[in-house]
Amino acid sequence: MSLIIAYIGKKGCVMAADKRKIGYFGDKKNLRTLEEELYNGAIDNDEDFLNRASELGISIKITDDASKLKVVGNCIRGEVSTKGTFETRRRRIYGTTNGYQIIELLGSETESRKAGEKGIIIFGNNYAKQLAENLIKREWKSSQSLRYMGEVFEDILSEVSSKTPTVGDKFDVLMQQPDFSKSSAQKHLNITIDHDIKVLTKFRQELTEKLVQQSVAIDMANKIIEKGEVGRVVEIDGNMLQVQLNDNTQAMDGNWKQLKGPGENVLMLTESDNVKIGDKVVIQDEDLCLKKDKSSLICDVILCSL
Template sequence: MSLIITYVGSKGCVIAGDKRRIGFFGDESQREKLEEELYSGEIRTDEELLKKASELDITLKITDDAQKVREIGDVAVGEVRFKTPLKTKRKRIYGTTGAYNIVELLGSDIKTIKGGESSIVVFGNKVTKEIANKTIKDNWKNKTNLQDIGKLFSKVMEDVAHLTPSVSQDYDVLIKHPNLNHKDAKELLRTTIIQDVKELNEWRNSLREELLKTTETIQMATRIIDHGEVGKIQTINGDEVEVTLKKGVEALDMDWKPLKKAGESVTMQVADPAVVKVGDKVVIEKENLCIKGNKTGLTCSVILCREEK
């Protein structure tokens, strides 16, 4: 679901990329059938794509805000990716004046690297590559000005978008033209790729940690008490009361760390101390913490949960 075009020459680098991402949801065989028709060029408009998806009972999520091309200092970077249930495959091109590298990654692990000094490289599916290559061939005319190449790439993106919904009508174009000899260009690409893949690995690790925290939060949230008795008042001091937690109840802090066990006391604030007495039962009714019977409201700075078995 991408079209990325890169020109690398002795005067600089031009890169263009569309912004579309499409998510397919539904029966796997039907998804494959829809993708095959889309990539072969049989489906030519957004309307045809949505109609065919409906016929095959496939739900689509289409967005046109993906950033597929970017710049890292004097290097232009383009990326296409394919997600599997277990891994994300990425294919990237890094280009600058007089040199480029194509890097294939599985997750954040580099699988292959190849490169060159001057070329036009097109990432895309069969139909987008065919249209792009034809438009470039028909309109090249010995173009040597980077700005003209940028305009040609814009025309390519627009032509392709009018013939297939696999790419968006929105696109980005970047031009980089640092003054580098071939040796310096190769070294710049090498250091840029190392740092960029390192940052990808760090991002994936932080995302993994965040997902683990989210999973833990979801699991812990199922233990939060939303109905029933949690304890009894043992002492009253102004608008503060000490509540002894009943069997099967514990108090956690906001990071889900245990603070008090069953049989231990938790400090709570009472809305109206005048109607509270020692021995009153503290309950949660309709997710509200209160005194059983008169329903006087209470507040506390802990999370009241069922004990973990």
């Protein structure tokens, strides 16, 4: 659901891209039907797209705020991506003066990598690419400046967007003109791309760790005890009580790290002067208290079931 047009040559690099992103929710068979109609040009505007999706029972979310271009070092990076069930597939082009490389990534693993010195590269679905290629043949003048080329690309994106909802009507255009020879361009691209992929790998690792932590938090939150017995008083020192947790109770801190397990003692505070060894501690109506008289207790841990 993207269209990226890049020029790479001795003058430098210019890229233009739309900002459209489309999310689908619905029956896979009907989704395939909708995509086939989109990609063969049978649907040519947003209104018809939304109506056809509704007929097929597919929910659509369209946004035009995705940034598909980025300056990385002295290069421009353009990226289109497809999210699968378990991994995101990315296709990237890195361009600079006198050189470019096209990278295929699955997650953060490189599946293919090829290099070139100059040319016009187009990323997008076949229908949008064909429209763009025909317009480039009609409009292109290689003797013009990079700024002129960027304006031409933007005009092409605008015309393509009027003929297919796979391309949005908001665009980004970036230019880079460092002084690189053909050999130095590839050396710079290699260094830049290797570092950029390392950054992606680190980001994915951090994201995975965050998702694991969120999953743990959700799991533990579901185990917070809201009702029932949690332990019994085994030691009394003024208003401080040592409560031994029962066989199905554990005490966690705010980061869901276990502080005390079953059979271990947890410090609790009370204002009652009627506490006896062996008194049962319960949670009733989400309040921590003594079972015998509902005297309130306070502790600084989260009581959860195993």
